[in-house]
Structures are given as C-alpha cells and as structure tokens.
Amino acid sequence: MRLLLLGAALLCSFNAVAAFPPSSDTAYMPKPEYPAELANVVGDARISLNIHNDGAVTDVKVLSATHEAFGVAAKAAAEQWRFQPWKVTANTPAVVDAQNTMIFSPALTPDPFPDAQSVMHNMLFQPCSALNEELALFRKSYPKQPLSSAPTFAKTSAALLLPVFASEPESQEGMKLNRQLIDALPDIVRRCQEQPARMYSSVLPKDLQKVFGIPG
Template identity: 30%
Template sequence: MRFCAFSVFLLCSFKALAADVLLIPVFTPKPEYPKQLIDTRYTGKVRVNLTVAAHGGIQATKIIESSHPQLTEATQRVVVQWRFKPWDASHGQPSKIEVTVPILFGARGIEPFSREITVGLRNTLCAYLNYEVKTSLLNFADEPLKNVDVFWYTHDFLAGSYVQLRVSDQSEREALIAQLEKAIPRLVRKCRRNPDHPYAYYLPREIRDVLVGL
C-alpha cells in the first residue's frame, strides 16, 4: 500500500510539472550541416550548455563536447540566436536557467549516411540510438547499455540543474533516474523495431514531462 500511495503521489506531482514548463522554445533553428562534412559523409555530435536569461535570450553558451571543429562553429553560430518564452523571475523563479542540449549531425548514424540534424533529446531518433547500441555491443560488449551516449545524456539531464528546478525533491529525481535505467531494455527493443520514431516517444511519461521541448 505504501508503494501504491507513493506511485500516486509521483503521478500527481508530474502531472503538475507538465503545466509548469520553464523553458518553452520560441525560436530554435537548427545549425547548417557544413558542406565539406556532407561531402565526406562525416557524422558527429555536439553538446552545448546554454544559459537562458529570464527575458528568453541566450546569456552564455559553452561547448562541452564536439566531434569536429566545424560542427562546433556551426552550432555556436545558431544557438546564440535561440529564444525562449520569457518568464517572471520576481515570483520565485530563477533569473537564469542552464540546460545542456545534444545536437546530432547525421541523425541516423554512420550507415546509411543522412544529412538530418536533430536538436535535443526529444528529437533524437531511434535510428541513432540503434547505431550507438550496435556499436557498443560490438566494441564494448562488457559495458552496460546505460553507458551508451543517448542514455548517458538522458541520465545527465535528469541529474542536472534544470530538472532540480522542476523536481525539488531528491528522491523523486532519483526515482526518474531509476525509471530510465529500468526502461533501457524496452527502449532498445522498441527503437530496434521503429527506427524512424523519436527515442523520447518510448521514454516513461514522467521523464518525457521534464524534457526540454526542443
């Protein structure tokens, strides 16, 4: 009975969170794929940390991972233009928010090569996750699948400052991370069958509710 009561409490909490979104994208164009990298069929990724001010503009950016300098440049040129819906920082909301966003150039992995670019965990394709899982199983068979980048990025997001703002209780945040790890085998199976679907489509709803809607 305690477990059931706790589950109901979590469900109600996350329903409330769904209506309490802090970062609502208004203008978030994708970077352009550098022509030289298209010609060489190069795929890669960039992760950028954004500091968004309460007026909705980008206050600062920091590249924390990039597989190629040209992808870094393409990302930086665009993300400084991004805009989010302003919020009122005088009613207990923060004056700025930090969030880390993955950008995948070649959203389906190396084979077959694709010019698609996806921005954010919500838009990461199952095809890319399938590629990462296949690569991990071939090259790092003893490593747990939770270390695959897409899963690791999701874990990192759930443990980050944005989710801490939306889910103040540490035990609830830990419950989200536990849900993610428990769901990994199902996510792998679902994505293998449906490579064209967004990976986030198969995440537990409570996790989807706190993802930034990029």
C-alpha cells in the first residue's frame, strides 16, 4: 500500500465519512496561501466540507487549527475546490461529507508544503510525549471533536484510506484498517500516557505497523 497522502502536492488528508468518495485525480484543488504573518511557523488546519454531485463544494468549516490564520487560509482555499461531477445512484449519494487536514510549513517556497514521505516519517516516529501534548491542546481547544480528528490520527487515517480515494483494489482493506485504527485510539492514548518515551508507531496495532513498514 502506498504511503502517500492524497494529493501529495497539497499534502492534505482527505477523509470522506461517506461510503462513496469523489476522486481527486480530476479535481481542481488550489493550495492555500501560507499566512505571511506566521514567519517560521509550522502547523496545520482541519476542515469539513460538503461535496455535491455537480462537483461544487459548500459548507466549509474549520474544525481545528494550530493557528487561526492557518484555518482562515485553509477555508479560503477549500471554498475554491471543484470535483469531477458524478451520477447519483443507489450507491453514490448526491452529497458527500468530507474532512481534510492541510499542513503548513514556510520551509519550502513557493510550495509551502513539506514532502509527504518526510511528514509521514516524522509523524510515525514522534515520541508519545509530543502526541500527549498535541492531544491535551486538541481536547482543550476542541472538546466536542472526536479523537479521530486530532491532527496525528487524522493524518494516519488519510494514509490508510488513500486506496479508497484512488479506487484501488485495496480500498476495502484500507477502510478495514482505518476502522481498526479508530477502535484502537483509546488504547493508543492510554499507552502513550503510560510510556511517554515510546514512539507513536510502536503503540499502533500490529496490522497498521505492518502497513507502515514498522519493524516488529
């Protein structure tokens, strides 16, 4: 399974909560502008949006952002997105509810997004202490959002769900693994709190470690 986030140029995790995800291959998805006032700051913003069968996007909302300006930039970009229209059938709804995480970094210009593989590596091999801090801030700022919306977990889901969006044969396996991740989140959080020196990748379920190439 490829470990690239959907739309590597955007480096955004695009996690539809409906059974039918629209394809990003023919989508128009301009990147957000990096806020000039946040010099040398790396962060992310997670949004929700509705994608309609005519390709239009509506109801873009900021779910979380490490800085308000990142949320504003992400929302402004997503409101311009357009997708390939599809025919409504019994298996393809007229509207898809989706969520998306965008990573912001000033390190690369003019493209403000870090390399997808580097972000995945840094995420998987971050210490549990860093994840614990992220979750504490996330819960304080967004107490009504589920654990799966926290940045690290959302990005992990995006990597697992990539075959779904690419309409690959492994799509069913991707959805199964993502469900396994979501079910394991309380245990992942508990283990990280108990052993903050461990790496995030080491507390993932064994099947997920195998997918990400983590040595057993």
